Amino acid sequence: MIKKKTGVLLSLMLLCSMGAQAQLVTSMRINEVLVINEDNFVDDYGKRNGWFELYNPSAGTVNIGGCFLTNDKNNPKKYPIPKGDVLTKIRPGQHALFWADGIASRGTFHLNFTLDPTKENYIALYDSDGKTLVDEITIPAGQRADISYGRKIDGQEEWVCFEKVTPSANNLTLDTNEKLDNFKLNDSIGIGMTLTAMAVVFLGLILLYLCFKGVGNAAISASKRRADKASRETSGKTSGDVSGEILAAISMALYELDEDVHDIENTVLTIQKVKRNYSPWSSKIYGLREVPRK
Amino acid sequence: MQESFLSFLGENLQLFLTYTGVYNVTPGHLIMIVVGLLFIFLAIRYEFEPMLLIPIGFGILVGNIPFKDAGLQIGIYEEGSVLNILYQGVTQGWYPPLIFLGIGAMTDFSALISNPKLMLIGAAAQFGIFGAYIIALQMGFEPNQAGAIGIIGGADGPTAIFLSSKLAPNLMGAIAVSAYSYMALVPIIQPPFMRLLTTKKECVIRMKPPRVVSSTEKIIFPVIGLLLTCFLVPSGLPLLGMLFFGNLLKESGVTRRLAETARGPLIDTITILLGITVGASTQATQFLTLNSVKIFGLGALSFVIATCAGILFVKFFNLFLKEGNKINPLIGNAGVSAVPDSARISQIVGLEYDPTNYLLMHAMGPNVAGVIGSAVAAGILLGFLG
Incomplete structure (x- = not known):
């Protein structure tokens, strides 16, 4: 199968390269x-x-x-x-x-x-x-x-x-650069170039904006549809489907949460970089034995 | 016999002396060496774009070691010399597209995709390019030179090198050094204008957190981005094509190794070669001219214009947006494509006004839109003036 795919790919590449060559001669x-x-x-x-x-x-x-x-x-x-x-x-x-x-x-x-x-x-x-x-x-x-x-x-x-x-x-x-001469003659201040170029830059990015606004809306509605479908599927199930053990576990967790019996861990949530000073004593590399050489 | 041997030695020593840097040094070389040392100092001491300023700064030292022009093939402008061969990537314009490939492979366009209206800020900030173009024309530069100088306002080094190598190769050294210098100085140039043009009320605007973007949207973005922008401005193809290609490598999820190479070893290699050769191209004899001084002045102006245009555009745009959808004008400066420095500046200045208002993610939208915008602008200039 892989050979077949490779063959097809190579044939396509060959065809393309032949086409390119022919196009050049013509x-x-x-x-x-x-x-x-x-x-x-x-x-x-x-x-x-x-x-x-x-x-x-x-x-x-x-x-x-x-x-x-x-x-x-x-x-x-x-x-x-x-x-x-x-x-x-x-x-x-x-x-x-x-x-x-x-x-x-x-x-x-x-x-x-x-x-x-x-x-x-x-x-x-x-x-x-x-x-x-x-x-x-x-x-x-x-x-x-x-x-x-x-x-x-x-x-x-x-x-x-x-x-x-x-x-x-x-x-x-040509003895002169016609494009530049035209610009010098007709747009010596540069306003024409500025307006044209800014219009094109804006047009390009507005097109991208419109396109991705549409894509974004489609993506949002698609994810909503998926969420609705998922919620319909879950809501369709009755509580009778859930086993007694699961309900007991959920009840226990809720009870512990209410009673605040969950153990408090001694950790700090931070966005600061945690500094660990380097020490050869704690380095894993120095702790490893070299692989014996034959 | 002894006398003739001594005179032979003396003559050779004298000849050798004429080959030394000490013999050939000019005040211009010394000035440029000081500039190179300053770049290295700024990069190490203040960490201003060290990845660029260290290679460029050292390149300036390399390019300004004085030597006798005796056809030894050592200077960057001597055909066949090692530096000259490496410099081909700059003069022929193939380093910048490869850098763009790497940028594409490392850029996450999620912020932009989740809030596409931020793209318009990236477009507005390109006014810096054309503002500088207008001023350069008034200062007596030819339209093609003015276009090459104006692109400094795009705040994108590779784009500046690419365009200047096509439109005004003789000014490329000054334009490249100017562009990279001001990119490094973004933290100094932008904040005063950001504070000047905004009110305290505007600076504390909180923007909606960006929505989660699906991988399909991320894959579609480079494909549509390429087709839309390059059908409009085909001359931007070398830069935009590689940018979007790199991004597709990243987002497709099936070419992880290629993406990692593009955003890792490849971009690093090209950055080293680009930096050192651009730096070395600033030989005092070629670089220290009145035009270079003018280009540096225009470069600073273009950055200021671009920053102001971005901020003012957001303020204008806000007039049409509903309460709750308004954009914090402090991300307007990020429309210049100095990624990610200008976005970082938005974050830093924003935190000054409200320590809990994080603008970085929002600012990355116009920031990457600025990359696209400046490449499109470069394509337009190339199409019109090339």
């Missing part, structure tokens, strides 16, 4: 594409080719090794991303750049297909099963040289053209 996004590279970024062979960038918007590292890239809807497994390359592990918020030069022998990030400047281009990323589509994009025909087509904000839906291309970097970079 979070990958095609982020920026440059179809015509005339005077732009060069690869590690000093060549200019079209490229595109994958982006990991998740909070965990994603290994895209074993996934597939393609420019052909009918052939999802066109370019298998090699497994075992440390560079295919994409850290959170980081990018991976692939060169569409048609020469896969040049390395992991060189694809076996190219991008066609004369027509629209389709690019897709498939999961390692070659069936689950992770992300796809169709780049419109008529792309201009050295102007990339990418998501306005990394990982988000809207696509725009970039005159300032950003291979392996964020499509949108």
